[in-house]
Amino acid sequence: MAKHKTPLLDQLESGPWPSFVSDIKQECDSRAKNEKGIEFQIPADCPDDLLGVLELSYKDGETHWKHGGIVGVFGYGGGVIGRYCDQPEMFPGVAHFHTVRVNQPSGKFYTTEFLRQLCDLWEFRGSGLTNMHGATGDIVFIGTTTPQLEEIFFELTHNLNTDLGGSGSNLRTPATCMGMSRCEFACYDTQALCYDMTNEYQDELHRPAFPYKFKFKFDGCPNGCVASIARSDFSVIGTWRDAIRIDQKAVAGYVGGEIAPNAGAHAGRDWGKFDIQKEVIDLCPSECMSYEGGKLAINDKECVRCMHCINTMPQALRIGNDRGASIFVGAKAPILDGAQMGSLLVPFVKVDADNEYREIKDVVEGIWDLWMEEGKNRERLGETMKRMGFNKIIEAAGVPFDSRQVQEPRTNPYIFWKAEDVEGGWDRDISDYRKRHKL
Amino acid sequence: MAFISSGYNPAKPMENRITDIGPRHFTDFLPPVIKKNFGKWLYHEILEPGVLMHKAESGDEVYTVRCGGARLMTVTHIREICDVADKFADGHLRFTTRNNIEFMLESKDKALELKKYLNAQKFEGGSYKFPVGGTGAGVTNIVHTQGWVHCHTPATDASGTVKATMDVVFEEFQNMRLPAPVRISMACCLNMCGAVHCSDIAILGIHRKPPMIDNKILDNLCEVPLAVAACPTGAIRPTKIEIDGQKYNTVAVKEERCMFCGNCYTMCPAMPLADKEGDGIALMVGGKISNRITKPAFSKVVVPFIPNEPPRWPTMTAVIKKILDAYSADARKYERLGDWATRIGWERFFEKCDLEFSEHLIDDFRDPAYYTWRQTTQFKF
Numbered sequence: 001m002a003k004h005k006t007p008l009l010d011q012l013e014s015g016p017w018p019s020f021v022s023d024i025k026q027e028c029d030s031r032a033k034n035e036k037g038i039e040f041q042i043p044a045d046c047p048d049d050l051l052g053v054l055e056l057s058y059k060d061g062e063t064h065w066k067h068g069g070i071v072g073v074f075g076y077g078g079g080v081i082g083r084y085c086d087q088p089e090m091f092p093g094v095a096h097f098h099t100v101r102v103n104q105p106s107g108k109f110y111t112t113e114f115l116r117q118l119c120d121l122w123e124f125r126g127s128g129l130t131n132m133h134g135a136t137g138d139i140v141f142i143g144t145t146t147p148q149l150e151e152i153f154f155e156l157t158h159n160l161n162t163d164l165g166g167s168g169s170n171l172r173t174p175a176t177c178m179g180m181s182r183c184e185f186a187c188y189d190t191q192a193l194c195y196d197m198t199n200e201y202q203d204e205l206h207r208p209a210f211p212y213k214f215k216f217k218f219d220g221c222p223n224g225c226v227a228s229i230a231r232s233d234f235s236v237i238g239t240w241r242d243a244i245r246i247d248q249k250a251v252a253g254y255v256g257g258e259i260a261p262n263a264g265a266h267a268g269r270d271w272g273k274f275d276i277q278k279e280v281i282d283l284c285p286s287e288c289m290s291y292e293g294g295k296l297a298i299n300d301k302e303c304v305r306c307m308h309c310i311n312t313m314p315q316a317l318r319i320g321n322d323r324g325a326s327i328f329v330g331a332k333a334p335i336l337d338g339a340q341m342g343s344l345l346v347p348f349v350k351v352d353a354d355n356e357y358r359e360i361k362d363v364v365e366g367i368w369d370l371w372m373e374e375g376k377n378r379e380r381l382g383e384t385m386k387r388m389g390f391n392k393i394i395e396a397a398g399v400p401f402d403s404r405q406v407q408e409p410r411t412n413p414y415i416f417w418k419a420e421d422v423e424g425g426w427d428r429d430i431s432d433y434r435k436r437h438k439l
Numbered sequence: 440m441a442f443i444s445s446g447y448n449p450a451k452p453m454e455n456r457i458t459d460i461g462p463r464h465f466t467d468f469l470p471p472v473i474k475k476n477f478g479k480w481l482y483h484e485i486l487e488p489g490v491l492m493h494k495a496e497s498g499d500e501v502y503t504v505r506c507g508g509a510r511l512m513t514v515t516h517i518r519e520i521c522d523v524a525d526k527f528a529d530g531h532l533r534f535t536t537r538n539n540i541e542f543m544l545e546s547k548d549k550a551l552e553l554k555k556y557l558n559a560q561k562f563e564g565g566s567y568k569f570p571v572g573g574t575g576a577g578v579t580n581i582v583h584t585q586g587w588v589h590c591h592t593p594a595t596d597a598s599g600t601v602k603a604t605m606d607v608v609f610e611e612f613q614n615m616r617l618p619a620p621v622r623i624s625m626a627c628c629l630n631m632c633g634a635v636h637c638s639d640i641a642i643l644g645i646h647r648k649p650p651m652i653d654n655k656i657l658d659n660l661c662e663v664p665l666a667v668a669a670c671p672t673g674a675i676r677p678t679k680i681e682i683d684g685q686k687y688n689t690v691a692v693k694e695e696r697c698m699f700c701g702n703c704y705t706m707c708p709a710m711p712l713a714d715k716e717g718d719g720i721a722l723m724v725g726g727k728i729s730n731r732i733t734k735p736a737f738s739k740v741v742v743p744f745i746p747n748e749p750p751r752w753p754t755m756t757a758v759i760k761k762i763l764d765a766y767s768a769d770a771r772k773y774e775r776l777g778d779w780a781t782r783i784g785w786e787r788f789f790e791k792c793d794l795e796f797s798e799h800l801i802d803d804f805r806d807p808a809y810y811t812w813r814q815t816t817q818f819k820f
Contacts, residue, residue: 017567062713062714068708130513136632182480231634263483268615
């Protein structure tokens with residue numbers, strides 16, 4: 001028997017897409033029955049009350065969650081987000097309902113053993129509700145009370161060998177695509193780099209010292225499955241510098257119709273016979289390909305590695321061998337100063353595990369030094385860049401200026417020359433000037 | 440409900456404390472075939488919607504079955520997912536960046552059997568538990584934020600708008616008949632905890648009323664300078680006010696300068712702005728993240744406001760369907776939604792999608808606005 005009537009939410013139980021309402025209801029039942037005899041450490045009926053408060057929001061058209069509040073575990077400033085309901089009398093089970101962010105494993109692979117351990121912990125000490133996963137990538141545990149926080153952290157670190165993620169003005173939990181684990185396009189080991197950088201910067205992840213949030217994201221190739229170029233302050237995207245590897249026999253397979261183009265991604269509609277000229281050659285953004293006499297040729301020097309030809313003929317074309325990554329900085333969503341895409345800072349860097357990714361970390365640390373010194377409160381790196389100029393970031397990162405960093409050179413000639421750029425510097429003598437030019 | 444401790448002793452917080460160990464190493468969780476062929480994959484094929492095959496240099500093949508999930512998941516549901524993984528995939532699974540669940544198997548027959556099994560699992564309310572799909576030139580799962588379920592700044596719900604949308608576009612989740620992938624994303628306020636600003640179709644919760652000021656408590660609840668500095672348009676200034684003979688330090692808002700971002704509320708809880716009539720949804724289209732053929736692009740606002748219509752947001756889902764159908768009918772193979780709009784021209788986009796163009800769609804926010812106005816005689820009647 002449901003604790004609260006939820007006529008509006010009940011309408012979200014129909015329709016084909018998995019219903020979160022049905023799912024929460026089954027959690028309510030499970031906790032009410034409590035077949036395993038668990039001594040729930042927070043109110044057993046909290047999922048019921050969550051449905052209740054959500055129904056109220058559906059009626060009111062407004063949220064009923066209060067603003068933050070400072071809660072956390074000892075010594076950390078991030079990883080837990082305080083959350084309180086503004087109708088605690090009506091919904092006591094969710095009066096205190098904090099979020100815990102748990103650092104997800106790179107690529108989000110799991111064993112059922114580990115997932116079940118997480119479930120047991122969260123059933124016992126939390127609401128039993130999660131996000132798999134939050135938008136930044138963390139495992140998100142939704143809803144617990146303050147006395148449980150240290151206990152949850154103790155369990156996570158002692159028994160599950162894992163840690164909290166980031167929240168607040170600090171390094172957010174780094175996220176990566178699946179990389180080399182199951183993708184033929186990965187130009188570097190995104191998971192290894194993500195894991196290493198996460199551990200290297202634990203202090204920044206757990207103890208807020210930044211002007212605002214800072215996100216690392218790692219994409220293995222320009223397809224960008226983890227969206228790093230759009231939503232991370234520091235985005236590492238795999239690329240290569242040499243030639244695309246061509247298997248002419250497989251090219252013929254595509255042309256002849258034996259192999260489905262685009263790995264079969266268009267199989268749901270009859271688009272007609274595969275036309276290599278129309279579908280590959282003519283769509284190449286740098287027009288660096290040709291197909292003559294049954295042979296595909298690529299002028300690799302002119303290739304901009306957009307991935308289209310490789311995506312379209314994955315059995316015939318493969319990424320090059322001289323692999324590394326490009327680094328982009330400053331992407332963010334609109335708050336505060338409008339949306340920004342990541343800007344290219346380093347066209348190519350080797351992703352070298354042997355020297356513990358020193359080249360990449362040097363760039364990160366140079367930028368952090370500048371941003372922590374100059375960044376205003378709640379200013380993302382992208383906004384600091386806009387305010388101070390990209391040149392300052394390039395200098396702080398200690399990387400060379402490069403024509404690849406711009407779409408086009410500047411259209412205004414208001415160049416901020418420095419005194420050292422000019423012969424004789426800026427120190428001049430007005431009386432000396434007056435000797436030559438009378439008033 | 441007796442309090443049971445795991446071993447943490449508040450009197451000695453540092454005793455046996457373990458900190459900063461980071462996440463579990465990903466290699467702890469890789470299925471054997473993935474571990475064995477790590478970094479040695481040759482190519483992949485989508486065998487049918489929701490079923491992928493990856494071929495390794497060793498000749499090994501791994502078959503992946505992908506199904507959608509609601510993102511908001513209970514432990515009961517996660518345990519069911521674990522049961523599936525134990526039964527079919529030797530206890531391994533993964534989640535995708537778009538909240539799909541993937542099971543990896545070593546034979547095609549087993550994969551097709553799993554697909555059938557997953558598609559047969561239903562919640563008591565009638566919806567699928569694990570619908571298989573989300574691959575190739577179709578609509579995959581919607582990434583979204585917390586909404587009214589758990590967030591303090593939303594202008595709309597997230598889980599509900601997503602459920603309503605996915606129900607309407609469900610056939611495109613289980614098919615691959617669109618010109619290119621269509622990524623729909625949802626954010627319940629302008630803070631956008633996700634990449635909504637670069638999605639083919641973005642559902643965005645927005646406010647339309649300036650903040651109310653809780654003058655009597657503001658100075659106790661907030662740092663006035665931070666509230667002032669929080670405003671990107673300089674609409675907030677410190678002020679003093681007298682109420683019932685008592686003087687209060689507070690702030691004043693120049694309302695015509697407010698663009699309803701809600702940043703002040705994030706900094707100062709005494710400045711709430713959410714409101715039933717004021718809040719609703721803007722739809723944005725044409726963004727992308729991939730570098731394929733064309734550059735990554737921002738989404739553009741094409742519908743400035745749709746009221747919140749819980750529980751199913753029928754106006755919003757109808758507009759999304761209309762845009763998707765117009766794109767599907769008109770775009771070329773491989774052409775993303777934004778590339779289609781750019782090719783035919785945005786004036787034609789509004790016509791083909793049967794959308795109204797209004798003053799609210801002309802950018803008037805700072806420099807970026809200038810770059811969106813037309814400076815050519817090349818336009819279409």
